Amino acid sequence: MTSPTTATPAPAVPPAPAVPPAPAVSVPDVPDVLGRCRALVRPALADAVAQLHPWTGEMAAYAFGWCDVGGAPASGASEGKGVRQALAVLGAEAAGADGGAAVGGAVAVELVHAFSLLHDDIMDGDGTRRQRETVWKAYGIGPAVLAGDALFALAVQTLAGTPGPRTAAAVRRLCATLAELVRGQAEDLLLEDRPWTGPGAVRPDEYRSVAERKTGSLLGCAAALGGLLGGAPEETVTALDRAGRHLGVAFQAVDDLLGVRGDPAVTGKPVHGDLRRRKKTRPVLAALAGDGPAARELAALLDSSFRLDDAAAARAAVLVEEAGGNAATVEEARSHLDAARACLRGVPLARSAARDIDALIAFLLHRAV
Template sequence: MTAPPTAARAATRAPETLARCRALVRPALTEAVGRLHPWTAEMAAYTFGWCEVGGAPATAPGGKGVRQALAVLGAEAAGADGRAGVPAAVAVELVHAFSLLHDDIMDGDATRRRRPAVWKAYGTGPAVLAGDALFALAVDVLATAPQGPGALRLLSAALADLVRGQAEDLLFTARPRTGPRRVTPEEYRTMAEGKTGALLGCAAALGAALGGAPEAAVTALDRAGRHLGVAFQLVDDVLGLWGDPDVTGKPVGGDLREGKKTFPVLVALGSPAARDLSALLGSPGHIEEAAELIDRAGGRAAALAGARAHTAAARALLADAPLAAGAADELRRLLDHLVDREL
């Protein structure tokens, strides 16, 4: 796939941007994974949807590739060729794959993208190992890229935030629904920024840094990506409760059944409806009632308002930063594509 000329690209729709960046990054990502031990390489390829268990080729869904697109667009926003951002794109996709692999173990999630999670397909020990291999490979890709070591701090800070966000998320499940030790919506927002936002921000910032962007642009893209991550998580929470299962691919109320303390739930648990809601959540078979109560208590509205505010903050950062116009426009369209599903 060849990139269309810049003028045409200014009006490129987000799915085309995503496809263009995936095509640009794929050879380098394939090459990097090929450097792994064959066993961990197969688990990595399975994660990316490139093969079945055993190694037979497959074309299973491997994710939209939002992070790699942000890295490529980050480099282009710095005025560089998108190829300058490819090592950043490979590194963040590897980190993302690592985090999905390990998170599925920690959360006990047996399914990922409609296939068995790696720990289900290959075993827990091998899945731990494959995640470690992807993590190490991500660092190695950056270490061997031109300008890569100088941008190391962007990746290491994101990794630290990512793991901290996952720790907070895991601990939320054990906290009570009501009372002084309950999880606040603000704590949830911080968790989402770490768990989802840090790597999105890192992707764009790392791509920009490899493209030679000034410090101000790198910082603005990092912050914009973090806002995008929070907005994305809040929209995801709304879809998980009230979305069309045919579109989301997830059962309605699945998050509630699993007892997940998502943002709308936490808002409602901080409202006068808290006691009634807590009782409903504690007894199975009341998913629809609970979702309705959360809506009436303002959980849905607060989540959407929060998503809108974080999207606006990301847009403002993009507007004020010194970025190349075409890539900045593609970044904005990508932002809208990712969060406007319900806004």
Template sequence: MTPPVTSPATAPQILARCRGLIRPALCRAVRQLHPWHGEITAFSLGWDGVDGGDVPGAQGKGVRQALAVLGAEAVGAKAGSAVAGAVAVELIHTFSLLHDDIMDGDETRRRRATAWKAYGTGPAVLAGDALFAQAVQTLADAPGGTCVPAVRLLAATLTDLVRGQADDLLFESRPWTGPDAVRPHEYRLMAEHKTGALLGCAAGLGALLGGAGRTEADALTAAGRHLGVAFQAADDVLGIWGDPAVTGKPVHSDLRRGKKTYPVLAALASGGPSATELGALLRGGLLDDAAVGRAAGLVDAAGGRAAATAEARRHLESARACLESVPLAPQALEDMLTLLPYVVERTG
């Protein structure tokens, strides 16, 4: 009898499967925190209490968890071997968001108040610190003999993460134009550290905890880092031209904040009349509604949106090439290749 033909899993189905696998362990990790920190963490994760259900629209997609699970499956291991890595990465991601929102002054995330607005700055900082510690402990307690290289990868990732955040903050004080202006290649390196490192860590941890050799683990880590840069470039496009009904942010939000993002930096570096006018407009300080609309048009006219989209596509192809450079389990590879464009080619 011929076996039935099954349709390939869609990206949302892949993400849902991986979230379902990791959620019980993630709940256990959150319950191990101080009750106050656990409450703040549950709020940040979009949960209704540490054991409650999800608040509609308040959760992330679980991309990092999925990369960890698929990283293990890709090297022929069972998905369960990646649980500790997936939990650790999710805790670190939540820690980084708690601190980022404070540093950036963001008052909303996923259509509700950020933790520092809901609980105060001090409690949010402490909750982030607790998550950092819990992530390291979770990975150190992973069964088997793979925890040492896994903790080393997490430590290197944390170094990259805080380096990227430092550069992002320092960019704010640099001029828009002139010899000290931020260049696109500097921004690309910042994005690899701040965003790519953790995505790479997720896939690499899954592989390491699944017993992979260094070649496979390095290839998966590199793929995740490229995916992170692609994600950041796409996110920068949404930060200017995204639909507020989908992104939950005002139109042109990054321009209103004077945030240095890839489309703007690429536009300024392009030369030409639109770039010159854009530089003069940005040097004038905060933009009113009319000026911010004009700035968005100039970024587009100077090729900033096209450059950011091309950047995302280049890194997406580089991520694909990394995955295809080593022998991986066919089903996990197919799932990863399904997930890559979904993460980047989103609308919110």
């Protein structure tokens, strides 16, 4: 654990209905969309982090990939995809406003997301994120909890200071989302003690509810805050929120899938980490829903008392694939992405923003397949 240092300033839902898929959007467009939105939000995000105590500010900058331990500028660290801040900007643009109207909301959701990752890594015992040590591994558990708390408070403070007639409504929406996110994390932790099979096993609808609260609520909030701050009517704000929630469930499904078969160079996490921890994820639960030999062997492996080493975790990954867990997860993601598109087609949106949002949807599906 490092001691406090003076920080270097930071650089300037229910089951998805079946709907016809929209025309495919070129995935290579997505880096441009994310980059444009990041360029708009990043200066304000850095300014917000600079308001923190130097020590918590350094940990926040480390979490964002801006610096190394000690505050020196990071060399090649990942800043993440930036999907949430992009949804906020695009939500405002979808309402016909300039994306700058949503910057306060975009900063707030990025801060909340960072807070949730800091605390989530501690609860899950994850020592690696984005190919380097997590904050709690680099600084210690106590400091990481404190940094998460600081980011939580800063998110509300930042949004409350955003000028405009809809600020109060935006703060209320963010606070409701924070409560929902915490509830989802509580439910996720409780799933760990549930049996893999039998009457007490986790049902698909229960897991979907957790995914919507843990991941979908913040993506829905991001898009809705953009629309709200951009002056969208309530019907459009609601549609953006619902679309974001479906995106979140799909996003979680894809992340779960990458935890089973993902490349650590892409995911930034150790291969088969979720399987080693016997974490209840969508592919595993879908695989166990079958009654074939692969599902039975997987259940016996997960129910065993011995530690899952590399070989056992690799075998579990093979069994998940053979039992149909990966295919079912891809289908789940497809279904919710199509549902997100359906939500957005139900309200009038600015054409360019609608195209960019659809590109993000295609990007998420591309990650899954």
